[in-house]
Amino acid sequence: MSTPTDTPIDSTLINPDRRKALKFGGLAIGFLWLGGGKAALAAINPLRQSDDAAVAAADGHPAFAPNAFVCIDTDGKVRLVMPNVEMGQSIYTGTAMLLAEELGVDLAHISVEHAPSNAQLYGTALLGGEQATGGSTSTRNGWESLRQAGAVARLLLVQAAAAQWKVAADSCTVEHGEVVHGASGRRLGYGALAAAAGKLPMPSGAIPLKDPAHYTLIGKPWRRVDAAIKVNGEAQFGIDVKVPGMKIATVRACPVFGGKLASVDDSRARALPGVVAVIKLDDAVAVIGDHYWAALQGLQALEISWDLGANAHLDTAELTRQLDEHSRTGKPIVARKQGQRPAAGKSVEAIYQLPLLAHATMEPLNATVHVSADQCEIWLGTQVPNRVVAAAVKLTGLPEEKIIFHNFFLGGGFGRRLEADIAVQAIKIAKQVNYPVKVIWSREEDVRQEIPRPMYYDRISAVLDPDGRPDYWSHRTTGASVAARWIPAALSKDGLDSDTVECAAETPYAVPNVLSEWVPCDLPQGLLPGWWRGVGPTHNLFVVESFMDELAHAAGQDPLAYRRALLQKNPRALAVLDLAAEKIGWGKGSLPPGVGRGIALGEPFGSAICAIVEAEVTAEGSVRMRRVVVGLDCGQMVNPSSVSAQVQGGLLFGFSAALYNGLTVKNGGIVESNFNDYRNLRINETPAIELHVVQTTASPGGMGEVGTAIAAPALANAVFAACGVRVRNLPIERALAAHHEEARKAVARRKQGDRAEALT
Amino acid sequence: MITLQVNGEAHQVDAPPDMPLLWVLRDLIGLTGTKFGCGIAQCGACTVHLDGQAVRSCVLPVGALAGKAISTIETLDQSDAGRKVQQAWLTVDVVQCGYCQSGQLMSAAALVAGNPNPSDNDIDMAMAGNICRCGTYVRIREAIKLAATGHTDALQVIPDDAGTPSGANS
Numbered sequence: 001m002s003t004p005t006d007t008p009i010d011s012t013l014i015n016p017d018r019r020k021a022l023k024f025g026g027l028a029i030g031f032l033w034l035g036g037g038k039a040a041l042a043a044i045n046p047l048r049q050s051d052d053a054a055v056a057a058a059d060g061h062p063a064f065a066p067n068a069f070v071c072i073d074t075d076g077k078v079r080l081v082m083p084n085v086e087m088g089q090s091i092y093t094g095t096a097m098l099l100a101e102e103l104g105v106d107l108a109h110i111s112v113e114h115a116p117s118n119a120q121l122y123g124t125a126l127l128g129g130e131q132a133t134g135g136s137t138s139t140r141n142g143w144e145s146l147r148q149a150g151a152v153a154r155l156l157l158v159q160a161a162a163a164q165w166k167v168a169a170d171s172c173t174v175e176h177g178e179v180v181h182g183a184s185g186r187r188l189g190y191g192a193l194a195a196a197a198g199k200l201p202m203p204s205g206a207i208p209l210k211d212p213a214h215y216t217l218i219g220k221p222w223r224r225v226d227a228a229i230k231v232n233g234e235a236q237f238g239i240d241v242k243v244p245g246m247k248i249a250t251v252r253a254c255p256v257f258g259g260k261l262a263s264v265d266d267s268r269a270r271a272l273p274g275v276v277a278v279i280k281l282d283d284a285v286a287v288i289g290d291h292y293w294a295a296l297q298g299l300q301a302l303e304i305s306w307d308l309g310a311n312a313h314l315d316t317a318e319l320t321r322q323l324d325e326h327s328r329t330g331k332p333i334v335a336r337k338q339g340q341r342p343a344a345g346k347s348v349e350a351i352y353q354l355p356l357l358a359h360a361t362m363e364p365l366n367a368t369v370h371v372s373a374d375q376c377e378i379w380l381g382t383q384v385p386n387r388v389v390a391a392a393v394k395l396t397g398l399p400e401e402k403i404i405f406h407n408f409f410l411g412g413g414f415g416r417r418l419e420a421d422i423a424v425q426a427i428k429i430a431k432q433v434n435y436p437v438k439v440i441w442s443r444e445e446d447v448r449q450e451i452p453r454p455m456y457y458d459r460i461s462a463v464l465d466p467d468g469r470p471d472y473w474s475h476r477t478t479g480a481s482v483a484a485r486w487i488p489a490a491l492s493k494d495g496l497d498s499d500t501v502e503c504a505a506e507t508p509y510a511v512p513n514v515l516s517e518w519v520p521c522d523l524p525q526g527l528l529p530g531w532w533r534g535v536g537p538t539h540n541l542f543v544v545e546s547f548m549d550e551l552a553h554a555a556g557q558d559p560l561a562y563r564r565a566l567l568q569k570n571p572r573a574l575a576v577l578d579l580a581a582e583k584i585g586w587g588k589g590s591l592p593p594g595v596g597r598g599i600a601l602g603e604p605f606g607s608a609i610c611a612i613v614e615a616e617v618t619a620e621g622s623v624r625m626r627r628v629v630v631g632l633d634c635g636q637m638v639n640p641s642s643v644s645a646q647v648q649g650g651l652l653f654g655f656s657a658a659l660y661n662g663l664t665v666k667n668g669g670i671v672e673s674n675f676n677d678y679r680n681l682r683i684n685e686t687p688a689i690e691l692h693v694v695q696t697t698a699s700p701g702g703m704g705e706v707g708t709a710i711a712a713p714a715l716a717n718a719v720f721a722a723c724g725v726r727v728r729n730l731p732i733e734r735a736l737a738a739h740h741e742e743a744r745k746a747v748a749r750r751k752q753g754d755r756a757e758a759l760t
Numbered sequence: 761m762i763t764l765q766v767n768g769e770a771h772q773v774d775a776p777p778d779m780p781l782l783w784v785l786r787d788l789i790g791l792t793g794t795k796f797g798c799g800i801a802q803c804g805a806c807t808v809h810l811d812g813q814a815v816r817s818c819v820l821p822v823g824a825l826a827g828k829a830i831s832t833i834e835t836l837d838q839s840d841a842g843r844k845v846q847q848a849w850l851t852v853d854v855v856q857c858g859y860c861q862s863g864q865l866m867s868a869a870a871l872v873a874g875n876p877n878p879s880d881n882d883i884d885m886a887m888a889g890n891i892c893r894c895g896t897y898v899r900i901r902e903a904i905k906l907a908a909t910g911h912t913d914a915l916q917v918i919p920d921d922a923g924t925p926s927g928a929n930s
Contacts, residue, residue: 088894223853230858231849233793233833237859240792243883248787273776291787293779362805362859362893363796371781409861411795414891443798627847641853645899650855652895675802676889684884 044145045123046082046152047202051120058116064194066202068121069099069146071113071152076191078110078177083122083142084133085114085383086226089704090642091138093224097638099231101217102150102209104174105190112225114407117385128487133383134418136605136702139638143700144209151207153197161188167589170360189426189606212435212636212697221616225408238381238408239366239440240364242257246368246436247276249429250257250295251448252507253284256308256668258526261285265303272298273474281430286429292440311524311668319665320353323457323521327478332517333494335501339513341472342463348554349461352543353729356533357453358670358678363411364446367426370436373398376427377436381408383417391420395427398546410614414653418453418486452663452670453532454480454523458543468555469565472513475504476523477540480529497626501710502536507544508573509566527665533653536711537604541729542658545600546715558597559717560586571634572608572694578633579692580610592619595626596721600713605702607634608694611651612712613687617717620734623659625687625720632691634706635698637704643703644691650707652687655683658712761820763878766791767835772806781929782806784822787833793833797891803895807863808832814870816889833862841873841907848907864890864900872908 046067055068058466062071062079071079080099086092092112100110106152115122115131123129126137154174160178165186178187210439212218229235254260259485264285266278274294279286285304287297368379369392376396382388392403410417425440441449454481463472481497483490490499493549496518498505505516523529532538552562560581567574577599581587584597591597594616601610610631616624630647664671672678716727719736727735764771764781766789773788780799785791787809797805801816808817809831836842844867846878855861865888871886872879878886883904892900906912 009910086857090856223850225848226858227853227855228856230861231846231865232837233791233862235858236792237795239796242790242792268769291779291783293776293783293787360893362795362803362857362891364796410857412857414893440796443800543903645853645856645896648898649895652897653893656893656895674800675798680803680891680893681895681897682891683889683897683900684888686895686901689898 014281017422020607021070029221044142046145046149055116055118055121062194064153064156064190064198065151066156066197067149068115069149070103072153072190072194072197074191074194076177076189078105078108078190079113081113081115081133083115084138085381085407085410085413087133087381087383087410087417089138090639091133092226093222093513094139094638094642095142095146095405096225097144097217097222099150100217102147102153105177107222107225110225111178112663115385117389117405117407128382128490129632130342131386132418133413133679134415135535136704136706138607138704139700140702142227147404150205150689152203155207156197156200157190157193159200160193164188164193164196168384173416179584184283218638219636219640222639223443225742235409236303236362237411238368239363239378239411239438241406241408241438243366243368243379243436243438246297246438247288247290247433247557248292249279249286249288249437249439250442251284251286251425251429251439251445252291252299252300252302252304253445254306254308254450256306256526257311257314257524259283259309259311259668260307262305262307264305268303269298269301272301277433278302279432281425281428284352286439288429288433288437293405294370311525311526314524314665316665319455319523323353323455324479326519326521327457327459327476330442330478330521331521332476333496334515334517334521335496335498336514339472339514339516341474341655343512345463345465345471345555347461347463348551349459350728352456352458352460352546354456354539354542355730356455356665357661358447358450358663358672359412359414359416359530359532360447360675360678360680361410361412361416363401364441364443365416365422366438366440367422369423369426369435371427371430372434374398374431374611375402375404377404377406378423378427379406379408380412381409381417382420382423383413384420385417385681386418387433388423391424392427395424396431398427414533414700415453415535416451418531421451429723433735435679443513447673447678450663451530454482454529454687457521460543460547462547462551464551464555467690468551468557468562470509470511470551473507473511474515476517476519477501477520477544478506479539480523481520482531482535484520484531485528486531502540503546503604504540505604508570508601508608509563510569511566518710519540533650534604534705535703536653536709538712540714541600541602541604541709542716545602546726546728548719549713550600550726553720558587563599563601573601573603575694576608576610576631579694580629583613583631583690583692584612584629585628586612588600592616594722596723598714598717598719598721599716600710602696602710604709605706607632607701607703607706607707609710609715611707613714613718615722617714617719617723617725617736621740622734623715625655625685625715625738627688628687628714629692630689630707630733631694632706633696634701634703635691636700638700640693643693645693647707648689650705650709651711652681652686654708654711655715658715658730659732662734667668682740762826764825764830765828766830767832770846773822775822778821780807781817781820781822781825782829784855785817791832791834795859795862796832797860797863798904803860804867804893805860807866807890809870812870813866813872814886829885835868836869838868839873844907845869845872848873848903851907851912852899852903854896854903855894860890860892861896864892864896868900868904868907872904876908878904878908879901
């Protein structure tokens, strides 16, 4: 269960699919509406499909390929095809484990392969059938169907062996890539059986899956399947591709959102050694060189005039003003309404603001494209292969089968590679030359041409009952919709983008009267809102869990006890809260001055997580995290090593943003440019992180974004506990700096007042 | 033409003297294990060894490197410290997206080569110049201690028999 259901729900306002969808959370909610719920969940087909023929042909017709995920060659090689992309989240390892568990092979005996672009075979049902990796959906999407795909392969191999031995199939077992007939001691490797198994008819109906008690892979910590090639420089990211005859380009696009190229004087650039060509686009100029350095020198030698357009004077203050105005005067779309605001009771209210965020993947955006007369070949690490191919079809006019797409490891995604903009730009450049061109953005371009997480402006209030508990809870989010641009069909009939209220409309807590609503506030033309790790929950959990802390404080109660009292009908959330509290020793012992602990609890992406941060705030207002303790229930863990890595990394990604990050807009463009002014947490700022897991065998929840979503509120609540400053405006560093200034002025005023008193 | 000693071999490269080593390695010599992250020595993804010291190749002009021994991630396993660090990275299962890890490993190997028992503070000093957006720092810290001391107490450890299958390089 994911939400308390002790109170009646106004059925006119809750789409029945929505509650079902809530257990998936994040991006998946909208897509489930789109996909019609359960029917869409079976889209990964463990049986051979018509589209397999082309893939098999491209693969040289492997001896045994019962579906799009398992290939076994006659030499015994077991190759597993990965429907999702690997961007650090360890999905290649988890996916390989699901397939290998049922197939009966060891991880040491398989290899993994990137999938080609083919949504029919590799689409993610939880993302509307699109071949996309995001929203912490991959494991949830493949949990049943990928194990089924492994089981189909195993069944056929067993049938092939049984036929050869003339024994009953059910007298055979599998282990370590061999079929075994226990009674006679005979064994045959999968390679020897591949050809025969490949000729057998597909089974019908679902195949019984392993009893969890007999898992040999699932639930145990395994080394990542991509570990070895990521410690010796062998792993190939998109930026590493080498194509014969390839040149390197780098680009400067208009620094103002929506601005266009007016003119460019490229005479100095063209005269530089190594510069090959200067390419003009509507909104950008690219310089192509023999190598990146030549291209960069050429770019810096350009004299560019921009047509800055309507946003030339846009700044952060104006964006904030628009959000504030919309939050007061815009028409809210109701996500959940339950009961009424009571006439009496102590009222608490607050405004929370979240900034624009960059993704800043370690691998700057890049794409390599070769457009020739009859085909377009693309080398690119992307979360959305289909969108890249579709963009190429549109831009080149070539049929889809003439778009040759190669995926790669992604040097970080975080949602940025859910966009095809780099591919579109590279294709436009490649169309103007007759050789392959690798387009690499400088870090500065990568930051300034962001498709950032939008700003949010949240008004939140509560009315407390005589015991100090919330009798009424009202939360109005205001901000741009990513879904409205990215997948408009996922919006509900009344225009609600569920992502904007995810983890706000439904909280873990029992509150009698609730109003949750969203006011759309589009960003100016030319500034696109993008998905960012943790999506809606990262935004809303900061507001909800910070405000829950405010309520506890307003009620004069301990933040742990206050939450516990509201969770008596939600044992799953209560369990992770209690686990984290017990492990950190909440309420026991004393902390040094300036040190505080902050709790945050949430149920994002089908998992339940509680993080408790212990942090110190110095007199100068800098924050030092000492320790983080996490309680987690993510259902059945596929690979516990990956789960703990995602908790560690997800938290640190969230802490970086919470402490330091917020893009500043000035003169219509982004001010920040690189890691010097868009800071990332470093190892010397990294706290000890302890993970404690509630072990269950329920279906897996999502893990790739859970840590990120819970990080900011836990840290902000720790800051409050440490120094008494309530952070309602991220990032924390700026909030504390602002507070420090206020405090300094207050001290100065008091001194002046003292002097005035002394004079009278 | 400039002659560079890279991974024990002499390479003649046609590079302007102000061209950073990073782009000579990647675009002229073809060694792509060393990564581009920021171009201004802020992230450490481009870290290589210059006469055994960890340096940021994205701001190192090749004109000054004649006669210096340059080594990259591709030959990290040829040094004792390099092998220990790589093995520890596997044992602790450090990597996530992996993009920054060449730089992390090069910084870590330089640390371990000169410090048999690095403290948390030593690790902070040596590794604070290497950014990881995936947040592998907790495990990097553990892996460096393992590589330096051989002790696996209280570490996240995955035994070798768990296997390391081949990856998805296309």
